[in-house]
Amino acid sequence: MASARSPSALLGTFRAASHRPATAWRQRCSYHSQEYTQPPPFPPAESAILTSALSHVPSYGFTADALRLGARDAGYMDVSTNLLPRGVFDLINYHLVTQRLALKSTVQFPSTGDQGKKLGTGAKVRTLTLARLRANEPLIHRWQEALAIMAQPSYASTSLAELARLADEIWYLAGDESVDSSWYTKRASLSAIYSATEVFMTQDKSKNFIETEQFLDSRLGDVMKMGGFIGALSEWADYTAHSAVNVLRSKGMRV
Amino acid sequence: MNAQSARVLFRRQLLAGGRPRAGAGAAERGQYRCLSCTARQLQQQQTPPKRDGTTHFGFETVAEALKEQKVRGVFSSVASSYDTMNDLMSMGIHRLWKDHFVRNLNPGRNPLTSGPSEQKGWNILDIAGGTGDIAFRMLDHASTINHDAHTKVTVADINPEMLAEGRKRALETPYARSPRLNFIEANAEKLDMIPDNSIDLYTVAFGIRNFTHKEDAIREAYRVLKPGGVFAVLEFSKVNNGLFDAVYKRWSFSAIPLIGQLVAGDRDSYQYLVESIERFPSQPQFRDMIQDAGFLVPGQGWEDLTGGIAAIHKGVKPA
């Protein structure tokens, strides 16, 4: 299996979903953080319940219990979790979307760097990616559960779409304005690198996730060196599929 | 009815050239349990309707006050052949839909994960609960899945015969004499006996399309629910695929009334049931009605089952 790095079914979906001319993609997607007119991503009652529920994830995991406790904290009842049609996946999705949208305000680039040099796009991409990964820190010991749920057939395409949005947001915030043929390549490579690093981080025991940071840097380095993203992408699919299967198994599913 | 008399009836039916004209077959049908006769009698005895409106009884337009009587008639007529009717109209899948409906609502408070709290169990109101189908599932789920021995269900129905059927079936469950299950006769549009803000979960399965004033019923649901409480509806709905829709209409409009006649000796009741489904608002329209009453709706507001033959709508009363 380790050598079977041919594009998987997962990859197929990913490619199909992203293989649009850059301009069409940009028009269709109105999720860039710069659009001030966009409505808040979640209605108030859902936000209140999900925000409180996230605070229970460190102790209860991504579970219906966390949702129920969140509902109670928000002044609702157990039964009110019916407001979330996808249950626990809605909780995960809430974290993904709110953390993506938060990047814009959590990461501010000075107009000049330390040595008075302007920060390059590549360095900005690295900073933003790291910031997004760090937003998983409080939940990191539960994040494998989330990855397993995200990989379930009914949620995989939504999860991949959200990943594509994250990559797009990072390139956008890093100031990349190209609309040439590299547009797609950049986003695909970044999605792949992000996912692989995110999985790596769930197993990282090093102090302050220093190994995760190194892992990210060497992935970014690879891509720069080879200019290739296919390798990284299939590696990611392999890695994610493996860990998802393992988590599901540990939860007693026969897969 | 045994197979032979069904066959005889079927032949007579064919000879008569399909659908009997209204009144023509009345004498003949009188020998079976006949609800359309009941309905017709009621119609004759009826004092003039109080409200000066008309409403739909299937595709017939009738005075509003009459509809309640007529609907009562339909369900008196089909009370005991009720499962057959549901099987016919859902092509046998209504049991799966009900299982899904209940599992998804996940009734009951799990003492293992809930921690100590003033409130034990949920207070569930199952409207149009007739035969107890939904109520028994709720109690089973609460007990076996959530280890909850306190959740209560009140079954309300406008029709005493349906309630009698439910009480009878309850005898075969562990809940027959327990305080966790009770039956009341009530009209969903006027639930005076239920206090404001007292219910955790209000369910209505295959009932709301029969209500004369659906908005009134939804408003009552909103009133009796606690803040954060859930309104959940399982109902036949609009099939969302053109071809499948054509096939299903064909089935429901021609085959079901005929089979109804064979099984229950009562074509008109089944005709009404089929037509009432066709008249029921589409999924987005019904979602809007729920929102108009003040409910929050999850996601798009509904979940289609089996291509939209049925749908589950939910609303949450804001806290």
Ligand SMILES: C[S@@+](CC[C@H](N)C(=O)[O-])C[C@H]1O[C@@H](n2cnc3c(N)ncnc32)[C@H](O)[C@@H]1O
């Ligand atoms: C098709 S049966 C549904 C029974 C049961 N909920 C199930 O799913 O098997 C419809 C029920 O609605 C009841 N009903 C009709 N109009 C009603 C009203 N206005 N208020 C309360 N119940 C009503 C009928 O008496 C009948 O029992």
